[in-house]
Amino acid sequence: MRTRAASSKPTIRDVAAEAGVSIATVSRALNGRAPIASETAKKVQAAVQALGFRANRTGRELRAGTSRTVGVLVPSLANPVFAESVAGIQDAAREAGWSVLIASSAYEAERENQAIEHLLSHRVGGLVLTVADADRSATLDGLDREGMPYVLVYNQPDRADRSSATIDNIAAGRDATRALIAAGRTRLAMVAGRFAASDRSKQRYRGFGEALAEAGLSQVALIELGFDAPEVDGPTRRLLTGPDRPTGLFCSTDLLALRVMALLREAGLRVPDDVAIVGFDGIPVGRLTAPSLATIAQPSHEMGRRAFLHLLARIEGAAPERILLPYELRPGGSLPPGR
Amino acid sequence: MRTRAASSKPTIRDVAAEAGVSIATVSRALNGRAPIASETAKKVQAAVQALGFRANRTGRELRAGTSRTVGVLVPSLANPVFAESVAGIQDAAREAGWSVLIASSAYEAERENQAIEHLLSHRVGGLVLTVADADRSATLDGLDREGMPYVLVYNQPDRADRSSATIDNIAAGRDATRALIAAGRTRLAMVAGRFAASDRSKQRYRGFGEALAEAGLSQVALIELGFDAPEVDGPTRRLLTGPDRPTGLFCSTDLLALRVMALLREAGLRVPDDVAIVGFDGIPVGRLTAPSLATIAQPSHEMGRRAFLHLLARIEGAAPERILLPYELRPGGSLPPGR
DNA sequence: TGACGAACTGAAAACGTTTACGACGACGCC
């Protein structure tokens, strides 16, 4: 029996000494994995209380070889849509007794890799993440090689071996565009962030194109805006506000849509009279602007939740699954109602 | 020398065997804490490459007794202002080679405690957190008792023994209110969330009251709105839109300000002509609304950064510090310029 | 030449936990 400095944290040994049993018995009493005499259990509980013992997860993890911690990687927490999916993951993880280790990539491939490397060194049980391009990602290839389970959020991969929880981006892009067409707009364009950094943008663009095709419209203009730069360059501005400007805009992100609305307002154009707008994501502030933002509302919180739960299943050995959740075209003042 | 399954992750032992040295040498070569022959270092590097070795943090942490991981607790990730401070913490942590474990309290005291308990069981090196009331918090009392270092964000405690990184909420509330008065408004009110859940709201309210007093105005109306409930009840609505309605509103949060603006708009009132509004936080979307939102802009990202850096110092033994960062009254269309 | 320090390396202990294995008593059954 060892003595210990009062300042240091009590370990399972101290509890065992206090309760007059072995450390194995303490461990069993705490985890309930084996039969324990109820009297012994009481003594252990009392000792735990007396010492203020809190099991050290590090020891447990080292022994178990895994950590009941999920690594989460998002492009940025500044976008409310990602923050909300993290909140969903967080909630589900808490309920399951898991912890959440977080990292962000800032939309950069190198940081993506570094972050994953960092998370893996923690021996996380699995990962929930959003990457630039789910079908060709060196990061994901690496995870596959290592046999590390993961589930994608927002990404909608073609490959059936990559788990994901998302909405149908192509169909949603189509629906958004159909709504613009139903509102009588024929000169349409899509506004995206950095196209290369987002496979979802591409999928939404595909849906956009399909809706145009089925309506016999040919213009498939794409206007790229860039996530970070708060300034919009002259040519882009003219494209949006010049004489040949579109009368309907599908924006691949709500934040983008709000920026565009502000830009149009500065230029003296009215939404939706001069330009109708549909966004994508369904962030809460979209309801509060004037006019309010019509958008494709994703169930971000639920997506995070489902992603985590599916990750748990994958860790238990379940097959990969591509979970498609329902989305909704949320009406708003930026889009006149269809005829 | 042991053999191992090819599927399992390589350990430092495998590297040692591959390089033909001892595990101690591998450890030293990897951490650079002791002199190593350059030739030996090369062999180790080669073995690391060959095996794809990644040091297991769990083992390191167990041995070290601490974890180079910071626990972060925020009320909610849904509010962009908290998400941004987390991003700041995240950035600083990454640069320092630390990891971020995240939890949220949903503004509930019990969840606050549970979350802290959870983070502590990970043996985090310290905590960065935002609590309901920094001066009387059972959670913080517990941390003090355990000698666990922490730094508060957004909270601005009176007690000198509690570290924090924040702005001067009282002064900011005063400045916001002075701006409303300078704009010629005399019937003023403050709108807050759940007052009890936010010491900062109280501090801002105090600044509000001080500004009214110095201008010889007596009305110190407080309108409580509630964070979660999207609906505003009838009495509150009448207070905001009735005949005796205020002509200037100071909102303790930008999200609240945006909700109020939407509510006034529904009621047919014009901002800023009928009611001038100043918010608090400086969330980016505030620039994009029509009219744009005048607000007290907090350096949220920087606050998170500084909080983490100060936490590192505290862990090294530095004394507690209450860091006050500069804020800015950001002009916006919701507030007519002062005379 | 001998002593001494510097550079480098290895053996082994330690961090806190879980768990395989074995031991012990009590009990039921033939």
Next chain:
DNA sequence: GGCGTCGTCGTAAACGTTTTCAGTTCGTCA
């Protein structure tokens, strides 16, 4: 009465790392 079974518990090993301690081999200086 012997034997297996069940419930309960303790001993000790193991997880992967860092670090102390103790060498060994050099070069250098008196």
